[in-house]
Amino acid sequence: MREISFAQALDEAVAEEMRRDDRVIMLGTDFTGDPLKEFGPARVRYTPISESVLTGMALGAGACGFRPIVNWRMVTFSFVAMDQIVNQASKIRYMFGGQADFPVTYRCTTGGGSGSAAQHSQSPYSMWMHLAGLKIILPATPADAKGLLKSAIRDNNPVVSFECSRLNAVVGAVPEGDHVVPLGVARVARAGTDVTVVGLAYYLQEALKTADEMARDGISVEVIDPRTLVPLDVETIRASVRKTGRLVVVDEAPPTCSAASEIAALIAEDAATFGALRAPIQRVCAVAVPVPYSPPLENAALPDRARIAAAIRRVLDAAPVPA
Amino acid sequence: MTPNRSELIEMLRKMILIREFDELAIRLRTEGKIYGAIHPYVGQEAIAVGVCAGLASADRITSTHRGHGHCIAKGADIRRMMAELFGRVDGYCRGKGGSMHIADFSVGMLGANGIVGAGLPIAAGAALALQLDGKSNVAVCFFGDGAVAEGEFHEALNISSLWTLPLVFVCENNQYGANNPVAAQHRVTDVVAHAGGYGMVGQSVDGNDVLAVHRVAREALDRARGGEGPSLVECKTYRWHFHAMRQTPPPETRPADEIAEWKRRDPIARLVSDLKARGLLSESDLERMHRQVQTDLREAVAFAEASPFPDPKDILADMFAA
Ligand SMILES: Cc1ncc(C[n+]2csc(CCOP(=O)(O)OP(=O)(O)O)c2C)c(N)n1
Ligand SMILES: [Mg+2]
Numbered sequence A: 001m002r003e004i005s006f007a008q009a010l011d012e013a014v015a016e017e018m019r020r021d022d023r024v025i026m027l028g029t030d031f032t033g034d035p036l037k038e039f040g041p042a043r044v045r046y047t048p049i050s051e052s053v054l055t056g057m058a059l060g061a062g063a064c065g066f067r068p069i070v071n072w073r074m075v076t077f078s079f080v081a082m083d084q085i086v087n088q089a090s091k092i093r094y095m096f097g098g099q100a101d102f103p104v105t106y107r108c109t110t111g112g113g114s115g116s117a118a119q120h121s122q123s124p125y126s127m128w129m130h131l132a133g134l135k136i137i138l139p140a141t142p143a144d145a146k147g148l149l150k151s152a153i154r155d156n157n158p159v160v161s162f163e164c165s166r167l168n169a170v171v172g173a174v175p176e177g178d179h180v181v182p183l184g185v186a187r188v189a190r191a192g193t194d195v196t197v198v199g200l201a202y203y204l205q206e207a208l209k210t211a212d213e214m215a216r217d218g219i220s221v222e223v224i225d226p227r228t229l230v231p232l233d234v235e236t237i238r239a240s241v242r243k244t245g246r247l248v249v250v251d252e253a254p255p256t257c258s259a260a261s262e263i264a265a266l267i268a269e270d271a272a273t274f275g276a277l278r279a280p281i282q283r284v285c286a287v288a289v290p291v292p293y294s295p296p297l298e299n300a301a302l303p304d305r306a307r308i309a310a311a312i313r314r315v316l317d318a319a320p321v322p323a
Numbered sequence B: 001m002t003p004n005r006s007e008l009i010e011m012l013r014k015m016i017l018i019r020e021f022d023e024l025a026i027r028l029r030t031e032g033k034i035y036g037a038i039h040p041y042v043g044q045e046a047i048a049v050g051v052c053a054g055l056a057s058a059d060r061i062t063s064t065h066r067g068h069g070h071c072i073a074k075g076a077d078i079r080r081m082m083a084e085l086f087g088r089v090d091g092y093c094r095g096k097g098g099s100m101h102i103a104d105f106s107v108g109m110l111g112a113n114g115i116v117g118a119g120l121p122i123a124a125g126a127a128l129a130l131q132l133d134g135k136s137n138v139a140v141c142f143f144g145d146g147a148v149a150e151g152e153f154h155e156a157l158n159i160s161s162l163w164t165l166p167l168v169f170v171c172e173n174n175q176y177g178a179n180n181p182v183a184a185q186h187r188v189t190d191v192v193a194h195a196g197g198y199g200m201v202g203q204s205v206d207g208n209d210v211l212a213v214h215r216v217a218r219e220a221l222d223r224a225r226g227g228e229g230p231s232l233v234e235c236k237t238y239r240w241h242f243h244a245m246r247q248t249p250p251p252e253t254r255p256a257d258e259i260a261e262w263k264r265r266d267p268i269a270r271l272v273s274d275l276k277a278r279g280l281l282s283e284s285d286l287e288r289m290h291r292q293v294q295t296d297l298r299e300a301v302a303f304a305e306a307s308p309f310p311d312p313k314d315i316l317a318d319m320f321a322a
Helices: A006-020 A035-043 A051-063 A075-089 A125-129 A142-154 A202-215 A234-244 A259-269 A271-276 A295-301 A305-318 B005-030 B045-052 B068-073 B078-085 B119-133 B145-149 B151-162 B191-197 B210-225 B256-264 B267-277 B283-306
Strands: A003-005 A024-028 A044-046 A067-074 A105-110 A135-137 A159-164 A171-173 A187-190 A195-199 A221-225 A228-230 A247-250 A282-284 B060-062 B139-144 B167-173 B201-206 B231-236
Touching: A003 A006, A003 A142, A006 A024, A006 A035, A006 A142, A024 A035, A024 A051, A035 A044, A051 A067, A051 A075, A051 B119, A051 B151, A067 A075, A067 A142, A075 A105, A105 A142, A125 A135, A125 A228, A125 A259, A135 A142, A142 A159, A142 A171, A187 A202, A187 A234, A195 A202, A195 A234, A195 A305, A202 A221, A202 A247, A202 A305, A221 A234, A234 A247, A234 A259, A234 A271, A247 A259, A247 A305, A259 A271, A259 A282, A282 A305, B005 B045, B005 B068, B005 B078, B005 B210, B005 B267, B005 B283, B045 B068, B045 B139, B045 B167, B045 B210, B045 B231, B045 B267, B060 B119, B068 B078, B078 B283, B119 B139, B119 B151, B119 B167, B139 B145, B145 B151, B145 B167, B145 B191, B151 B167, B151 B191, B167 B191, B167 B210, B191 B201, B191 B231, B201 B210, B210 B231, B210 B267
Parallel strands: A024 A044, A024 A067, A067 A105, A105 A159, A135 A159, A195 A221, A195 A247, A247 A282, B060 B139, B139 B167, B167 B231, B201 B231
Antiparallel strands: A003 A171, A135 A228, A187 A221
């Protein structure tokens, strides 16, 4: 299969959906590639720096028959549109009793690791998960970037696409043509028997590399990519934990009220899965600080393979695998 | 383009219906039959009615926390509105919205809104959709003087003007944002002055004169339909009651002489005397209209009371579209 980058996969998803459905329009201050050339200024809307109005306009246009894709660029800038996200987008369908659909995609980049410092290194997925009315995709591979974003654009609800900046250059196999990945289906990225590691976005890649390293020591790590946070395919994670009895969740958001906390709670709450747990659940997350600029500090703030490996060893030490 | 007799009579009927609907809502809230906060529109009826009389069903509007009047003016069914206030399944939002989230998408009423200023971006999006569809439909955004201090107002005016969207911004300047007079909130108290800064036509009008509102709105709507972009229409008006009530109406804080002066400019009395002077309305016509409004409202309450409360097992319904 041909290989393309995560960033190319995202561009391909948008272009294919723009071709497939002329009700798809895009709004943002800038776009990658040259979509204007193919799709023209009516559908490719270069906008002023007005995140609030863009976020709300997508709802109004969505209710009137279009499928807008709003590009906030960095998630950082979406905070300026907090009212439209929190009070409008996440609630508008339910509070109006399902009178209309709002098929809107909000795209943004996330994450640290690039020396961009506090404001431009954020991963606030759980803030959006908490709202209860937004779907959330979080691709970790080029193939999923394409397949999930296409599903997001076709979905009849507001969907937030969190696109981890550190994955942009990652290259991988991506099917040509209409490759669609359904929302709400996790993927077992690597099968194993001793410990389940759930890795989000960039940290899926890091978890897989850690698993390769630990395989040399005879440790069998199962790695799971949830792929979407809302809806969250908790059953795939629970089934894995019932098999391995051990869980490590890895993410670059700080741990407090995070996606990692939510996954830990969903595992601990389920009687059958709780009964199968043999060691305390471990979260490997960022230190709870605004991401610092200086490389030694930023490295200390974000998870890395050594911390993932240490967490895996902790759960194995707590409950050794019988020889 | 001046309204004919039957259109004028319909405007009057809607203004009376809006007033009586909200007077009734105040009583029902006081009796504890409806819940939450209500924001009566009494005194401002000429604006919703004057503007909406220029709209077709396929034209869209967004509204505010003070939204009952816009709903009625746009053609919503008062029985389903009342059922929504009662929190019943036959309400527009199946009891999930209440007074501040009332909407009827089937008549182009895209929602009241509990957030000051939040309707402007949504209306701009509706206008974008209408523009892309290439029909001559328009969007209208109603908002209060308070919203002018919000960022969303400025973002929406700028982008709508930049893109020549078919949109009319209707500011209902009722002199107060909650309990704060406009002069305590804005250096520039004539909202219409903002139009120039965004390169659009602005017009100020007596918001208690339904015919004047209608005339000015029509001009703005015609510009929007004709591809000339958005306009800002400022309607000077006054609310007769408190800003909001929950269990009981709060005490009045505004000057008594100010209230009395504005009540002398009652938009309904003004239309009534105008129609009578032109021989288009008799006292018995008016009495019949009042009786019909009361009958309709009694039916609306009966409809609401007969409608069941939502079943808690349906709490997750309407969360996500298929
Ligand atoms: C963003 C926001 N801030 C504060 C409030 C609380 N609030 C509700 S209505 C209101 C006053 C609004 O005044 P105005 O826009 O003039 O409308 P009016 O009530 O006069 O119709 C306020 C402050 C709110 N709903 N939304
Ligand atoms: Mg006001």
